[in-house]
Amino acid sequence: MSTTDQRDSRTVLTGIVGDSLQPIARNIPTDEPPELPPNAELRVIGKPVNRVDAIPKVTGKARYTYDVQLPGMLYGRIVSSTVPHARIKSIDTSAAEAYPGVKAVHILDRILSIAQLRDASAEANERYPLVRYNGQPIAAVAATSMRAAKAAAKLVRIEYERLPHVTNLEAAMRDDAPVVFPGPVEQAATAGGGGAPPGLPQKGNLRGPARGGLGGGGRGDVQQGFAQADHVLSREYRTQVQTHTPMETHGLVADWRDDELTLYASTQFTLSVRDEAAQLFQLPKEKVRVISEFTGGGFGAKFGIGNYGALAIHLSRKARAPVRVVLDRREEHASVGNRPSSLQRVKLGAKSDGTVTALQVESFGTGGVAAGAGVGFCHTAMYPFPNVSTEHYDVFIDAGPSAAFRAPGQVQGIFALEQVLDEMAHELGMDPLALREKIDTNDVDDARARKVERRIGAERAGWSRRRPPAADSGPVKRGIGVAQSQWAYIVHGTMTCEVRIRGDGSVIALTSAQDIGTGTRTVMAQTVAEELGLRAEDVDTRIGDSRYPAGPASGGSRVTSSITPAARNATYLAARDLAARVAPSLGAKPDEILFQDGRVFARGRPDRGMTFVEACKKASFDEIVQRADRREDYDGYRAKLGDLHISRHGIGGVQFAEVAVDTETGVVKVERIVAVHDCGRPINPKLIESQIYGGVIQGVSYALYEERHLDPGTGLQLNANIDQYKIVGSREVPKIEVHVIEQLGRQSSTDARGVAEPANVATAAAVANAFFNATGKRIRTLPMNPANVLAALRADGGRS
Amino acid sequence: MMELSLTVNGRPFAVHVDPATTLVEVLRDELGLTGTKIGCDRGACSACTVWLDGEVVASCMTFALDARGKQITTIEGLAKDEQLHPVQQAFVDHDALQCGFCTPGMVMSCAHLVERNPACTLDDVRGAVSGHLCRCGAYPNIFKATLAAAAAMRQRKSGGGT
Amino acid sequence: MSTLQWIDAKSVDEAVALLSADAHGTIAKAGGMDLLDLIKEGIVAPTRIVNLQHIDALRGVQFAQATGLRLGALTTLAEIAGNSSIRERYPALAEAAAHAATPQIRNAATIGGNLLQRPRCWYFRNELFHAARQEVGREQAQYGAIFDNSKTTMVHASTPATALLAYGASVHVAGKSGKARAIALSDFLLPPDFNRPRDTALANDEVLTHVSLPAIGANTRAAYHKQTERDSYDWPICDVAVVLTLANGKVEAAKIVAGAVAPVPRRLTASEKALVGREIDESVAAEAARAAVRGATPTEKNSYKVPILETVIRRTILAAMA
């Protein structure tokens, strides 16, 4: 291991490439490589390299958890509750057990992923966990075929004692509402974020207030702030529950052996699967191996083992055979996560010149039976408003638990914040961009980036041709709007990369991290290749195995920011080692040895070099192995929440939306999005563009279509499928123009930061602001479907 | 249970199935061809798209028995002798995928389109994948890739030296 | 273990015989799209499937100027959408077929099965509610009926039916001992009901053999529009088919039908009346559209559909004239 605490002070250039770069002194660990120049001077990093694992994906060879077939493998099928709130009186599994082909049946004695009672004794005498939502897993059956497992699962008889239930936010807030939990609850964070601040008061279904998110907290005195304001706006915004709907549903294959438990997991974090399984089944971590070759999307919901995973392990242990549990689409929608709803009451005070004097937010949100339905940290973190107060309440209802979802909380918070700022700009007769220019002045990288992004975006989007609201006379009205994005720049606390150079010239890089579609293998391969003068495809990347050196979670936009510096540091050490071995044969000193374009040579003498493979062979060694950690950011962090290390600096972007609103049918079409983003040093523009496309498209989908519908009578999700849980399809995809700036923050050896989440944060607000520009009416309720749009157009004026 | 013979990617297979079995179940569970995915199992996401006598169908909504006597082409049968189909290559080059789970189905629909209509337009591509869901949002690159593959096919056809 | 039997019927008679031998457990299958969905949802559990796909008599599209169009029951939606005679003569039908479902589904879904499919109501398509055998979620009927909805808010799911009705289509069925009958589509479609095995006048032991459409006059104009939230594919908020016969620039006869707004597609006679004898312009079309929505009885959740329907009627009338 190559950790030294020695640092030297180096002068490096920091800033935005093409805008301005200034020298700055940084204390950098001595054994870390010299700082990288801007991307223009690099060969692999910063280049649109093809995804290194694209071929298995386009040929169907990529093996997802759902594709794992092991000898003797059984198929698991879950038995879920059919009522929203009940005490289980009895469970009769005898008929299921007797069904041909059934090898094991297991009843859950504990429900994961939901809020837990602070005082567990309140329900300690219950025979079975209480049912708190329709679709809550209760038991599972393992059989030799899926058909048999399904048939047997239907034979499990459950007798319920129904308890009163509530499935609607407003109803749950009433004093006389049925209570979901008999006492206060807590929700621990998953590695993907989520979780709720501990120890908050709880009354009925209301838990809170929580004041300020993610290290934020209010400041100043809002009353005083409002007193200083010339204009005060009070507005109410509502957002709906959105489900993650990854194309590969949650699933786990468990193979319980006496000496080891092997888990094939569709996951965003292999190590969270290992750790939760080890904890739940009281196994040493080394006895649990987690493999995740490919994961078919996650978006925040795939952490830990979940109830389905616990069931798979139990069944495998009982049946002494591997068991695969993969959820069907209905179970996926109902039981493994969603983005909580929100009801946000926002009050904003400003002076006539645009100076914001106070922001007050009171919010409610429901994550069903999970806590942590907050509205993000933008209120305190994004703008230096002098007086800010936020109070958030979680509202429990009898519905499936929420989970982290691409920029959890922040998406809801920004929808309201960036819209109320737009409302204020209109009120003040100010250009919305000019207002941002005035207030977006924090001394942090994301604010500096947005300043440049506003300029670039305004130009590309043609902001100057923006017309006054409701300028079109026909029924179809067009408009343009802007909103700003912010997300935390996060680094995973424990991250190690191992690089091996073999005597035959092959190069291997390893990390336990997985790939959920963001390109983990590719960015790692690029980083290693850059340092060794190779091509990305020359590097054999091995990921998705808990036996490899610890890698990050694919959540919080931290994969690239965590992996690439460790990969570079390890490769640098390996390269120096190799250089020392090669130098004599080139008649040079080790520190004169360069690796470039597949060749190894001494500085100034490229003609006398040899190929990388020749060099390795000539140096005749068996294997060079180097490991290096992702060191802490050179300037440290603002907060460390477990492995979640959060920088003082953020990441973000600015998005411009053009919409067409058919005011007669209420159909909104997003025609174009200009998305200008920063992510530190862009490692792979092609993959970044893909991420931004994805974020924007999910943002449009959230803005216009998606909504979970629950039946009030039974708490059942009515549209738990793909045709009626409406998501953007091919014809709803706007023209998306992406521009990424190159910002060198000089906090790590690669300067890489994330982009997946900020790409999703601003879209709904930008669309809403464009809607106002198009129609002269505000839409403060999501989704902007015909029902909500026609209601908004009928409402009088732009004010509420 | 019924005896059933199917021709998949040009090769004959005999399987024993319950008549309620869908084509995708046979492909994945009986023949081990797991490239074809299930996203919804209800005809609503097209992840399970295969060709039946050259036409796209949702294999999750197709009784296996209805595939008797027909040529079934799956994603595993698209590349010929390790040579990627132009649409597959274009998907790689244009990063028309992220998690990759919708990809086999998308490729089958886009390959069908460009083979039928090498002169296809953006609207045609949108139409061809209008029944598909890509939750990762790879659409813009799927469009670009398919149009690029179509252009490559046109060139190949008109080409032959000129 | 469930043992499902599968029989490939070779003729209509054989299919009818198989169906009548066991009215409860036996079910016919065409494309299988709806049948599989209902089986997967646990709503039907047949013991025997009679596969109609090998009956040649149920295939084929025939068009003759004088007699009109005949669609064999097994004609797929893709065939209808792509057929040049239909595109030319019955454009509203071609459009309706082209806008139903997804390319994959259209390749397999048959017109017979399409007319016989069960509703897509959230409650109907769920085993839990189906067991209760009644409609429970009226107040949730966001996509449900805004007319004739006192008994049910469920709407018939077939969108091609809207166009077929506007063309005055009939359904032809064959029953026991060769008994064939023709039924006007307007009489064939019945309000969806949890308690019936189907929402049509088809008897248990009958096979739908073909659909016929009367000949089309030279001065006919037609249009179809399916209004959805999404364009990619979606169930309708409403769909409207307009078939106009013109004489000297004036409307001589009009047939306007709207789907997804009532338990069965609704003939908009008030709109038709408002057009007959008049030359169509914006205001005439608007007047006709307004006439259609008078008397709507929406629920709280679906009142938004009323102005949309009005808009779509007006636009579709104008599109027919364009």
Ligand SMILES: Cc1cc2nc3c(=O)[nH]c(=O)nc-3n(C[C@H](O)[C@H](O)[C@H](O)COP(=O)(O)OP(=O)(O)OC[C@H]3O[C@@H](n4cnc5c(N)ncnc54)[C@H](O)[C@@H]3O)c2cc1C
């Ligand atoms: C994602 C999706 C979107 C869709 N969107 C639309 C849409 O927009 N508009 C629309 O109209 N539909 C839509 N559908 C429904 C689809 O069009 C129907 O399921 C399909 O048309 C049914 O035809 P089929 O041949 O597969 O019928 P089958 O499933 O084979 O049969 C349906 C029923 O009819 C009976 N039957 C079939 N043929 C005969 C016959 N000749 N004689 C006697 N009985 C018979 C069967 O017993 C069965 O009960 C959609 C479906 C999906 C999955």
Ligand code: FES
């Ligand atoms: S899995 Fe077949 S269409 Fe979704």
Ligand code: FES
């Ligand atoms: S690439 Fe993930 S769903 Fe399409």
